[in-house]
């Protein structure tokens with residue numbers, strides 16, 4: 001519904017701007033405004049009835065736990081995100097939920113962030129495309145989404161008060177674009193502001209973030225909701241454009257809003273604006289349907305999970321498991337799987353697939369015998385030596401041992417960050433001892449944030465990266481192990497060799513209330529590839545049971561600094577599979593330092609054996625642009641750009657170059673501009689050189705001839721100082737005369 005706020009009293013209006021309780025808004029019966037339910041999200045519905053909390057402590061009604069964002073990120077498939085979003089939307093309808101809190105599109109800045117399982121990637125394009133697909137599909141079912149946590153919420157340590165100190169170029173190029181894409185492409189009903197401060201100002205009352213950028217630059221039309229308990233100053237929040245405070249404050253902050261308006265400290269028009277946005281949420285078509293398709297959604301969860309599994313290593317084609325194999329299944333996660341993260345996104349599942357059972361079901365049809373040993377416990381109960389010895393005995397009698405390893409709920413969760421990438425010691429010992437006796441060893445990993453593979457990677461034949469796959473993950477892993485599904489996931493984040501190699505390492509998680517994003521735009525692969533740091537597996541890596549070839553790269557500049565890229569993909573193996581075409585752009589033109597390459601487009605292609613398809617990818621201006629802090633806008637510098645088709649962020653398989661005209665810029669010169677600025681200016685530089693040459697005294701000409709590199713030494717000196725030091729090398733009125741010439745636009749270089 002829409003509402004004319006002038007028909008409400010100031011008290012009624014203020015009441016609409018905060019929750020009634022944990023999950024609902026206040027109704028205004030006189031005005032016919034209903035109460036609505038907002039609840040988590042993102043990969044399933046956490047609908048609480050009795051005890052209410054935002055940490056996943058109390059129970060909730062059973063719902064399907066779909067694969068969390070860490071898995072969806074690895075699918076590199078907007079279709080997976082969309083099918084998941086639509087199913088979550090349908091379940092929201094079943095429960096009468098108006099707004100589902102999610103998806104989270106924050107960037108994985110550090111592999112230690114406890115909430116990385118709830119985020120897609122270290123890359124903003126991948127995160128934004130998947131987030132937009134999720135939101136579009138969810139909202140097409142009726143309910144609204146809440147894209148979160150806006151912004152720069154990249155750690156759990158001190159998340160409620162730390163200041164993320166990030167320069168504007170880095171915000172615009174890395175931490176904001178996923179939100180921007182979701183806003184522009186999917187029109188989310190709400191955006192959830194984060195707990196933390198951004199450059200010293202709480203996100204919940206950061207007007208630059210919530211109004212200047214979100215609404216004015218990007219055109220956001222929905223309501224901003226606070227993260228649960230993120231409001232520290234409600235009146236400042238209304239001034240900044242933060243519409244709905246959740247959960248409620250028992251009326252305390254409503255009274256502050258009323259008082260501020262009466263005292264003339266808050267314009268009532270701003271209250272009215274927020275009221276309209278909050279009331280608009282009540283018009284979302286979320287009417288309860290009462291139908292939860294338990295079976296259908298479980299099957300869908302399995303399918304989506306299998307699309308997200310990443311095959312990291314498969315020496316000697318140990319996978320898929322061949323008929324007749326004696327298989328030893330080892331590890332606590334085979335019978336007590338870890339498939340979702342802890343905290344506010346925790347779903348009370350409708351059912352849960354156990355990997356061991358699912359393996360037994362598929363093995364039965366393939367003449368594969370299965371033995372099992374627990375190997376280790378996740379909760380440190382039991383005798384580690386005994387358990388390991390049992391695993392070794394079981395592995396010795398098998399052809400292939402599959403070890404299910406990973407992190408438990410106590411090792412990672414919302415609310416805290418990890419301090420190590422290592423797997424627990426007892427698990428590493430089991431992997432190593434099993435690998436020493438089993439003819440072939442496969443490790444299957446379940447965890448939310450990246451774990452180190454060092455110390456055991458080279459001992460094993462195959463590594464299957466499952467991350468967290470949702471309630472049907474057990475079935476999905478069995479499907480991949482037996483080749484029912486050909487793996488097609490790719491890493492959405494780098495697996496480093498050492499934690500210390502990560503670019504945020506020196507500045508994570510900050511100190512004394514501040515975390516400095518000192519690595520700037522060089523986040524994840526943008527840093528590793530630029531600095532040539534060896535990694536275990538790069539961003540974008542992922543294997544298949546078939547093989548693909550990419551040929552015939554063509555890049556066509558389509559004018560206005562845009563391009564169309566065509567490439568032909570062939571499935572050169574003997575089974576159907578899916579390939580991700582990854583397109584990166586690389587350049588060193590322009591006035592700012594660019595990462596070695598940046599992902600600018602991707603698409604996933606399904607191909608039967610021997611099948612070939614030509615795909616077309618569009619590169620718009622933003623694919624070539626950087627954020628120019630002086631001009632406060634996106635700028636495409638003139639020059640040469642390489643368009644690269646890559647296997648992953650490190651390996652280029654084909655490259656073509658284009659030259660772009662770039663944006664004209666005005667490089668206006670003053671006496672504070674440097675000597676270098678003056679001489680390199682395309683319009684002024686040549687004239688100045690000529691005037692200097694002809695107007696030089698004999699003494700100056702002799703000095704210049706003796707010291708041809710002299711100009712280099714003074715390039716960074718402001719012209720004002722240069723004039724003073726050189727005492728007449730350039731006549732000041734020459735510069736005065738040339739200044740107007742510098743106001744004509746020139747290509748950005």
Ligand code: BGC
Nearest residue numbers: 040053054055101227228344
């Ligand atoms: C989390 C949000 C969540 C909210 C409600 C907060 O603690 O940061 O992601 O949606 O609680 O549970």
